[in-house]
Amino acid sequence: GQQLNQSPQSMFIQEGEDVSMNCTSSSIxxxxxxxxxxxxxxxxxxxxxxxAGELTSNGRLTAQFGITRKDSFLNISASIPSDVGIxxxxxxxxxxxxxxxxxxxxxLTINP
Amino acid sequence: GAVVSQHPSWVICKSGTSVxxxxxxxxxxxxxxxxxxxFPKQSLMLMxxxxxxxxxxxxxxxxxxxxxxxxxxxxxxxxxxxxAHPEDSSFYICSARDRGPDTQYFGPxxxxxxx
Numbered sequence: 134g135q136q137l138n139q140s141p142q143s144m145f146i147q148e149g150e151d152v153s154m155n156c157t158s159s160s161i162x163x164x165x166x167x168x169x170x171x172x173x174x175x176x177x178x179x180x181x182x183x184x185a186g187e188l189t190s191n192g193r194l195t196a197q198f199g200i201t202r203k204d205s206f207l208n209i210s211a212s213i214p215s216d217v218g219i220x221x222x223x224x225x226x227x228x229x230x231x232x233x234x235x236x237x238x239x240x241l242t243i244n245p
Numbered sequence: 246g247a248v249v250s251q252h253p254s255w256v257i258c259k260s261g262t263s264v265x266x267x268x269x270x271x272x273x274x275x276x277x278x279x280x281x282x283x284f285p286k287q288s289l290m291l292m293x294x295x296x297x298x299x300x301x302x303x304x305x306x307x308x309x310x311x312x313x314x315x316x317x318x319x320x321x322x323x324x325x326x327x328x329a330h331p332e333d334s335s336f337y338i339c340s341a342r343d344r345g346p347d348t349q350y351f352g353p354x355x356x357x358x359x360x
Contacts, residue, residue: 168351175249175338175351176289221288231342231349232279235288
């Protein structure tokens with residue numbers, strides 16, 4: 134019930150293309166978080182979602198909290214070279230805790 | 246945004262030695278910090294929760310006697326890997342909770358290589 138299934142595991146795209154990745158779980162959650170990790174760095178929060186159905190944007194990034202509260206997707210529009218990295222979904226291990234469990238990650242590679 | 250630092254950024258040590266990694270919140274006070282471990286091409290796995298002024302709580306399967314955590318002040322938590330072995334080689338990442346915005350900020354990580 135705690136595992137997050139993230140897909141795809143990796144993506145190889147051309148610069149300028151749009152990107153979509155998603156995360157699913159068998160359990161219902163109250164929060165979905167999306168992070169990006171650059172090589173050799175810690176993850177950086179991109180978008181946080183707190184309500185079912187919520188659609189939130191951060192520049193070229195858009196994320197949605199699924200209506201069933203068991204899934205979320207992250208879209209990146211018009212990709213640029215600096216979008217390269219690993220994207221993780223995450224959620225809190227329980228109510229009232231900030232202990233996080235992460236998905237397996239989506240490794241994004243962009244060909245210029 | 247809030248900044249969390251880690252020191253050192255990388256360390257190489259001999260098998261059997263102990264290594265201390267520091268995690269600092271630079272511009273906010275953090276009563277709670279978290280330690281994660283990330284093996285190559287894998288996700289982050291929570292190891293333990295570091296609580297200021299009290300004992301750390303460890304996730305299942307993490308040896309508390311091997312990974313000593315001290316959270317002596319509101320801005321500093323340390324993780325000591327005792328009697329390190331090659332299988333302990335990993336990327337160790339801390340995060341700190343800023344209670345104001347109730348947001349968690351991650352450090353840049355420490356790469357440990359045990360020879």
